[in-house]
Amino acid sequence: MYQPLNLTIGVTVFAVGKYTCFIRPFLESAEKFFMRGYQVHYYLFTHDPAAVPKVPLGPGRLLSIIPIQGHSQWEEISMRRMETISKLIAKRAHQEVDYLFCLDVDMVFRNPWGPETLGDLVAAIHPGYFAVSRQQFPYERRQVSAAFVAYNEGDFYYGGAVFGGRVARVYEFTRGCHTAILADKANGIMAAWQEESHLNRRFIWHKPSTVLSPEYLWDDRKPQPPSLKLIRFSTVDKDTSWLRS
Amino acid sequence: MVYAQPKALTPSRKDVLVLTPWLAPIIWEGTFNIDILNEQFRLQNTTVGLTVFAIKKYVVFLKLFLETAEQHFMVGHKVIYYVFTDRPADVPQVPLGAGRKLVVLTVRNYTRWQDVSMHRMEMISRFSEQRFLHEVDYLVCADVDMKFSDHVGVEILSALFGTLHPGFYSSSREAFTYERRPKSQAYIPRDEGDFYYMGAFFGGSVVEVYRLTKACHQAMVEDKANGIEAVWHDESHLNKYLLYHKPTKVLSPEYMWDQQLLGWPSIMKKLRYVAVPKNHQAIRN
Numbered sequence: 001m002y003q004p005l006n007l008t009i010g011v012t013v014f015a016v017g018k019y020t021c022f023i024r025p026f027l028e029s030a031e032k033f034f035m036r037g038y039q040v041h042y043y044l045f046t047h048d049p050a051a052v053p054k055v056p057l058g059p060g061r062l063l064s065i066i067p068i069q070g071h072s073q074w075e076e077i078s079m080r081r082m083e084t085i086s087k088l089i090a091k092r093a094h095q096e097v098d099y100l101f102c103l104d105v106d107m108v109f110r111n112p113w114g115p116e117t118l119g120d121l122v123a124a125i126h127p128g129y130f131a132v133s134r135q136q137f138p139y140e141r142r143q144v145s146a147a148f149v150a151y152n153e154g155d156f157y158y159g160g161a162v163f164g165g166r167v168a169r170v171y172e173f174t175r176g177c178h179t180a181i182l183a184d185k186a187n188g189i190m191a192a193w194q195e196e197s198h199l200n201r202r203f204i205w206h207k208p209s210t211v212l213s214p215e216y217l218w219d220d221r222k223p224q225p226p227s228l229k230l231i232r233f234s235t236v237d238k239d240t241s242w243l244r245s
Numbered sequence: 246m247v248y249a250q251p252k253a254l255t256p257s258r259k260d261v262l263v264l265t266p267w268l269a270p271i272i273w274e275g276t277f278n279i280d281i282l283n284e285q286f287r288l289q290n291t292t293v294g295l296t297v298f299a300i301k302k303y304v305v306f307l308k309l310f311l312e313t314a315e316q317h318f319m320v321g322h323k324v325i326y327y328v329f330t331d332r333p334a335d336v337p338q339v340p341l342g343a344g345r346k347l348v349v350l351t352v353r354n355y356t357r358w359q360d361v362s363m364h365r366m367e368m369i370s371r372f373s374e375q376r377f378l379h380e381v382d383y384l385v386c387a388d389v390d391m392k393f394s395d396h397v398g399v400e401i402l403s404a405l406f407g408t409l410h411p412g413f414y415s416s417s418r419e420a421f422t423y424e425r426r427p428k429s430q431a432y433i434p435r436d437e438g439d440f441y442y443m444g445a446f447f448g449g450s451v452v453e454v455y456r457l458t459k460a461c462h463q464a465m466v467e468d469k470a471n472g473i474e475a476v477w478h479d480e481s482h483l484n485k486y487l488l489y490h491k492p493t494k495v496l497s498p499e500y501m502w503d504q505q506l507l508g509w510p511s512i513m514k515k516l517r518y519v520a521v522p523k524n525h526q527a528i529r530n
Contacts, residue, residue, distance in 0.1 A: 001267065001491065116268060130253040152247050207285070213253075227254060 002115040008039040009118075010097030010167065012085050013105045015044060016070050016077050018243045020051040022105045022236060027055040027063070033109035033232070041097055043088060074244040078160075078194045079181050086174040094167050101164035102174075103233075106243075111215075111232040119210025121165040121173065123203050124217040129157035140197040145189050146180035147197035149204065158203055159217045160196030162233070165209070176202050248278055260512055265439065265495055271409075273497045274514035277400045283321060286399040292323040293402070294381035294451075296369055297389045299328060300354045300361045302528050304335040306389045306521060311339040311347070317393035317517070325381055329368055358529040362444070363465050363479045370458035377451050384454040387518070388445035390528075395499075395517040403494040405449035405457065407442035407487045411498040411507055416441070424481040429473050430464035431481035433488060442487050443501045444480030446518065449493070457486050 011030070015023050023044065034040065039060040046052060047070035057063060068084060071077045085102055093100060099118055129137055137157040139149035164170060177198045184191060184198075191197035218224075218234035257263060257276045264270060295318065299307050311326065318324065326347040328336055331354040341347060352368055355361045369386060377384055383402050413421055421441040424431035448454055461482040468475060475481035499513055503520040 125253060134250045155251055156253065207281070 002118060003037060006039070007098045008041055008096065009035045010041045010043060010093050010100040012043045012045065012088065012100065012102045014077070014081055014084075015046045015052075015105045016068070017047065017074075019105055020046060020048060024053045024055055025108050025236060026105050029109035031055070031058055031061070033111060034113045036112065036114070038115070043093065045084060075190060075194050082174045082178040082181060082195050082198070086171055086178060089167055089171040089174070094171065097167055099164060100167045100170045101162070102170070104161035106236050106238055107161065107233055108236055109233050111230050113216065113232050117210065117212060117216065119165055119208070121169045121206070121208045122163060122210045122212060123158040123208035124162035124212040125214050126157045126159035127214040127217055127219045127222060130214050132157075137200075138193060139200055140191040140193075142189065144187060145191050145197070146183040147191040147201045149201055154200075154204060155207070156211065158200055160193065160199050162212065162217045163199060173202060173206065176206070246280060246284065248280060261497070265491070267491050269491065269493050269495055271495045271497055272400055272500070274499060279396070279398060279400060282399050286322060286402065289382070290323070291383065291399065291402070292325065292381045293319045294325045294327055294377055294384045296327045296329065296384060296386045298361070298365050299330045299332070299336070299389050301331065303389055304330060304332050308337040308339060309392050309521060310389050311337070313393035315339065315342055315345070317395060318397050319399065322399065327372070327377070329365070359474065359478050366458045366462040366465065366479050366482070370455055370462055373451055373455035373458065378455070381451060383448060384451055385448035386446070386454065390521050390523055391445065391518055392521050393517065394519050395515040397500065397517045401448070401494065401496055401500065403449065405453040405490065405492045406447065406494040406496060407440070407483070407492045408446040408496040408501045409498050410441045410443040411502050413441035414498050422477055423484055424475040424477070426473065428471060429475050429481070430467050431475040431485045433485055438484070438488060439491070440495065442484055444477070444483050446496065446501050447483060457483070457490070460486055
């Protein structure tokens with residue numbers, strides 16, 4: 001149904017500091033599994049363009065390397081992604097792609113990720129919280145924060161590592177999150193899980209049209225439950241403390 | 246808004262299919278929270294158009310249709326009833342709730358009931374372009390010889406929806422009464438087909454309903470030129486269209502039922518839009 005529409009799917013991915021080591025496995029696995037048969041445009045944000053390996057891309061697939069400022073604090077890098085993505089869309093992505101996915105780089109594709117994931121506004125269920133009550137979701141619980149969610153609210157706990165949709169919707173979404181992040185900053189507060197907290201709050205009031213199961217955002221350190229028939233996108237084994245130093 | 250948490254590992258219904266293979270929701274009671282949906286659609290200030298044809302003796306069905314629509318159809322949202330009739334003087338005065346109005350569209354009739362039925366496609370497509378596009382966000386196209394007996398609301402709204410025919414929802418596709426003669430534009434071979442949709446209840450955004458009704462009308466014109474009339478008239482053409490232009494939502498037979506013929510099986514948690522008993526011979530003459 002989607003192929004005749006000649007769609008271009010964009011992907012934003014951030015590789016700052018030591019995270020450049022994840023670029024090759026991310027891109028190589030994406031070439032194998034992500035939106036095969038579609039036009040794809042990767043937008044790779046990095047502080048060190050020279051560190052980006054040459055990964056061969058299939059026909060109709062492009063890579064744009066966009067330099068950004070590094071930051072000493074990993075939380076800061078993480079939070080600035082919302083602003084960076086919205087600026088990218090305003091500047092060029094709105095003309096270059098129909099749909100945009102915003103993915104974490106420290107992940108690999110293990111099985112097909114296709115047009116079933118396309119929707120107006122797409123979120124993915126966090127692998128740690130799909131079988132848990134909303135009271136246990138790690139929402140930001142301090143009322144002073146713009147990301148606050150009360151104990152009797154919430155649908156699912158979504159992972160910050162995967163979101164997307166039609167490019168115009170992603171623009172509104174990232175702008176909204178960034179505004180909330182700035183509000184918190186002005187009040188000297190940083191949400192419990194950085195932009196993931198803001199993403200979660202925003203998805204309660206602007207519900208996603210498509211929700212991806214944990215097949216699309218898995219943590220390989222977890223045992224695979226019977227309900228999970230296939231793992232499509234999952235974490236790369238890594239030493240977090242070293243990476244963030 | 247406070248509501249129960251959705252559970253990722255608990256299906257809303259275990260006895261029925263709630264999603265088509267192309268990921269369109271199939272709407273059954275229990276699959277949706279109407280409060281969440283109402284809020285979403287009210288935020289958009291949605292207006293829904295309901296088209297209904299009351300030609301010749303069928304005007305007699307209007308009163309009950311409209312009175313029950315007032316009770317059950319899109320309550321709380323803006324509604325415009327578009328009543329197509331050849332007898333404008335016989336359109337009953339039914340009191341309407343706030344934000345709801347009725348427009349009478351005077352049209353010609355046809356001698357044969359099959360032609361009355363089929364020309365609805367032409368009329369809806371023509372008026373979609375001329376006026377519906379500017380007046381409503383969604384169109385629902387319904388048969389008049391029916392009544393609303395339970396909630397029919399915004400849960401049905403999407404770009405394009407069809408309704409499962411209550412006689413065929415558990416049948417194999419070979420048994421569907423598709424048009425089987427290759428000469429007809431409505432032809433569907435025995436190894437194809439998703440569902441058998443009922444011609445009495447379909448809809449979507451104005452643009453998509455326009456495309457559907459225009460395509461069906463053109464297909465019927467082509468058939469006429471080739472000296473053939475599809476076995477179930479506009480319903481045959483509707484089914485062909487929805488096979489190749491898949492609906493974005495599918496309504497369960499809760500939205501199209503005949504209690505006299507089919508009773509009330511346990512799988513139907515609600516009967517929302519049901520046939521009104523009629524004498525076919527008397528009414529079609």
